[in-house]
Amino acid sequence: MNILIINSGSSSIKYQLIKMPSKKVICVGAIERIGSTDAISNYKTDANKVEKIYEIASHKAGLERITSLLLDAEIGVIDSTEDIDAIGHRVVHGGAYYTETTLIDEEVKSKIKKLSTLAPLHNPANLLGIVMAEEVFTTATQVVVFDTAYHGTVPVKAKKYALPNELYENDGIQAYGFHGTSHKYVSEIANEYLHKENTKLISIHLGNGCSITAIKDGKSMDHSMGFTPSNGLIMGTRSGDIDHSIIYYMVNTLGYSLDDVNELLNKKSGMLGLTGFNDLRDIEEEASNGNANCILALEMNAYRIRKYIGAYTATMNGLDAIIFTAGIGENSSLMRQLVCKDMDYFNFQLDDSKNDLRSKNVREVNTTDSKVKILVIPTNEELEIAKQVYELLH
Numbered sequence: 001m002n003i004l005i006i007n008s009g010s011s012s013i014k015y016q017l018i019k020m021p022s023k024k025v026i027c028v029g030a031i032e033r034i035g036s037t038d039a040i041s042n043y044k045t046d047a048n049k050v051e052k053i054y055e056i057a058s059h060k061a062g063l064e065r066i067t068s069l070l071l072d073a074e075i076g077v078i079d080s081t082e083d084i085d086a087i088g089h090r091v092v093h094g095g096a097y098y099t100e101t102t103l104i105d106e107e108v109k110s111k112i113k114k115l116s117t118l119a120p121l122h123n124p125a126n127l128l129g130i131v132m133a134e135e136v137f138t139t140a141t142q143v144v145v146f147d148t149a150y151h152g153t154v155p156v157k158a159k160k161y162a163l164p165n166e167l168y169e170n171d172g173i174q175a176y177g178f179h180g181t182s183h184k185y186v187s188e189i190a191n192e193y194l195h196k197e198n199t200k201l202i203s204i205h206l207g208n209g210c211s212i213t214a215i216k217d218g219k220s221m222d223h224s225m226g227f228t229p230s231n232g233l234i235m236g237t238r239s240g241d242i243d244h245s246i247i248y249y250m251v252n253t254l255g256y257s258l259d260d261v262n263e264l265l266n267k268k269s270g271m272l273g274l275t276g277f278n279d280l281r282d283i284e285e286e287a288s289n290g291n292a293n294c295i296l297a298l299e300m301n302a303y304r305i306r307k308y309i310g311a312y313t314a315t316m317n318g319l320d321a322i323i324f325t326a327g328i329g330e331n332s333s334l335m336r337q338l339v340c341k342d343m344d345y346f347n348f349q350l351d352d353s354k355n356d357l358r359s360k361n362v363r364e365v366n367t368t369d370s371k372v373k374i375l376v377i378p379t380n381e382e383l384e385i386a387k388q389v390y391e392l393l394h
């Protein structure tokens with residue numbers, strides 16, 4: 001079964017064609033800077049790698065470009081659009097409506113549109129990807145995998161805010177949790193690695209967006225992102241947890257508009273606000289040269305993660321393993337070191353030499369006598385989406 005995975009963002013479309021059940025990746029690609037005269041198209045198969053700049057005015061033009069690459073006589077991988085059996089779309093917010101992988105119909109599309117108010121940066125672009133794919137791949141079954149779906153198992157006591165009940169019951173105000181596809185994927189690999197299903201895990205996804213999830217017996221029990229993906233950990237440009245009264249103070253006393261505050265909290269805060277850089281590689285380099293803001297920002301970032309580890313170990317009453325994943329979690333030995341320092345009370349201890357080894361594989365970076373394992377697991381959201389689409393259609 002040929003499953004095309006589409007992750008349609010505000011100015012990009014990332015895609016992978018995966019053969020299931022063999023999990024063979026046939027091609028990987030992305031179109032970035034859609035809407036500009038110098039959009040970049042990357043396309044890679046086992047035999048070819050092509051990068052080109054085009055004028056790509058719209059998502060429709062982007063998907064047409066992708067289709068022409070897939071069908072290309074020389075470097076293409078399919079003979080006809082009908083060779084695509086199913087398309088798995090990543091959609092960020094499924095709200096309270098969807099906790100399962102779902103076949104797309106008019107009702108689903110209208111709910112995704114309705115939920116755009118909760119994920120204005122993501123849901124409209126995700127929906128555009130669906131509508132375009134329906135036009136181009138008319139015979140493929142269209143399926144959606146929601147980032148929020150995995151967190152459908154979080155108990156009410158963890159997901160409900162202490163606000164008047166009607167806001168939860170009538171208006172859907174609750175913590176939804178995000179990065180579900182990634183947390184599910186890495187936690188399943190961890191359980192395979194540990195040869196156990198009834199585990200207590202903490203999955204730490206550290207990329208451009210960062211989130212941490214408590215997982216018991218394979219189910220999400222709590223999550224650091226809340227009503228929107230801006231809560232919780234310190235991220236590249238997002239503040240994570242703050243006292244909400246700061247917003248009121250900034251508007252009423254400092255003269256910011258609400259839109260300015262929203263923009264500041266989502267796009268100008270986090271590591272960028274603290275250091276002037278949002279890529280952790282730059283921050284680590286600056287810190288190694290003695291930049292005090294960068295040193296402090298790294299410490300603040302790790303401190304916040306450690307607080308959540310403590311909280312989730314308490315709420316699960318135990319811990320078998322912590323998992324580091326995504327761009328920072330997989331690659332930054334320094335961030336892992338800062339997070340795991342002096343955690344012997346929690347029964348985990350990092351092995352510095354294992355931590356410093358670079359690898360693309362699942363690996364254990366704790367000392368041999370550490371009771372709690374410290375795992376580094378490369379995430380693969382596309383493969384997880386392909387697995388879920390395949391399972392739904394079989």
Ligand code: AMP
Pocket residue numbers: 206207208209236278279280281284326327328331332
């Ligand atoms: P992701 O969203 O998972 O693609 O993660 C992207 C982020 O990972 C980048 O913005 C960097 O901050 C971070 N990153 C990637 N490679 C490294 C590395 N070798 N060391 C530190 N941070 C890294």
